[in-house]
Amino acid sequence: MASQMEFDLTERILLHLESCEEVDTLHLAQQFGIEHQKIVGAVKSIQAHGELLKAEALTHKSLQLTEEGQSVALRGSHEAIIYAAVPGEGGIAQADLLASGGCNAKLGFSKAMSQGWLWLDKSVQPPLIRRRVANIVDHVQEQLLQLQLQLAGGEAQLSVSDLTDYKKRKLLQELSIKSFRLSKGPKFATTLTKLETDLTMDMLATGQWQQLRFKAYNFDALGASPMRGQLHPLLKVRTEFRQIFLEMGFSEMATNNYVEASFWNFDALFQPQQHPARDAHDTFFIKQPAHCFELPEDYVRRVQTVHSVGGYGSLGYGYEWQLAEAQKNLLRTHTTAVSARTLFQLANQAGGFKPAKYFSIDKVFRNETLDATHLAEFHQVEGVIADVGLTLGDLIGTLHAFFCKLGITRLEFKPAYNPYTEPSMEIFCYHPGLAKWIEVGNSGVFRPELLLPMGLPRDVNVIAWGLSLERPTMIKYGINNIRDLVGPKVDLKMVEDGPICRLDHV
């Protein structure tokens, strides 16, 4: 139906052109009583058939009164309205006058003053505004009224200085309209033969293709977007973090076991067995298999000793450490469990300890109450450096270098507490987009109670930090509710339309 109408319109245009030399598409629109845009569309489809017509682009400039201009033409200029508000005899206080004159009162007042229509009488208290002249001629209104009539008739006469003045006062606006001047082309005809879009076997076999006319290729067509997979924002930000770590010479830790023994998640990290984080309220314990029996025996014994009676210069916690508690399987609550495993390997590898830099980015699980910013499973980004004689200064310097690569240059640190690090620092950064300081991570220097039982040399220090992956992703992508980022309510369109990279400081 629609294409039939379109076809009729193309033929109407060609028929019209047969009887005249040239025609402007705006006139055609007026004459046919059809939207100009539709005429232009029909002209384009005629052009697809070859050189039936010539179309020359034109730009028409036309003037129009703005809404304010129309109101001035109807009710008078702002200055005339103000003048009328001043009583013929006596006067009015300036504040009362301005209050009576609506939103343009101030402008009207200053114009009326500069025209010399009003004056300020300071000989009385309070000073009064009085009329200086007995009557006025509102040229602005007259001119706009006249202009309105002229525009309705087609042409307007206005001096250049009045034109710029009215445009500046936003009483007049200039519109520019694009149209086409049509004339007959070298292959002019009044009917359109339907162009073929496909070359078929039949056409070739019968030789019919030689008579047929084919539609030209449109190399500007955007084409249908192909079905394809999309990277989720979390994956893109993860790639960014991984790239930064790799640039800084870190190697990736093996994070492929979500299920860990409590031993690696807590005990190895000098976290006492009564610690509230080890409660089922905070941690998901595994029912089947409930326990892990493959723990390095000697090391387990050293951990037991340091927890219960101390050692390596520490008093320990002084409680009765239970192997059964350490054997409980759980979903790891932080990737520091992976760091513990990796550091133990580093201490006991063939050839002995060598300085190392590790990172990981993977899932962790906590028995959280779900809300707009908390999920029960999320990702942690973790960095660890083990070397001889590292200090807190090294940690601060490394964090600066790390965050600088993310585009974050202002960092502040707040003393904090972790069972496994001393000192510990929360990391805050200034976010120029949000214009505030936000907490981005946690960090510290691993305690000797953790490192020495592993078998690391006494002079080796380990600095480490951890952050969530979801938080920076939400900030980067302007997402306020974590459920819009992860889970069944995620809008796939958000994933599909998400930019490949994003400038943060806008």
Ligand SMILES: N[C@@H](Cc1ccccc1)C(=O)O
């Ligand atoms: N494991 C800590 C982060 C951290 C890592 C390394 C050192 C200090 C802190 C957390 O879950 O928040």
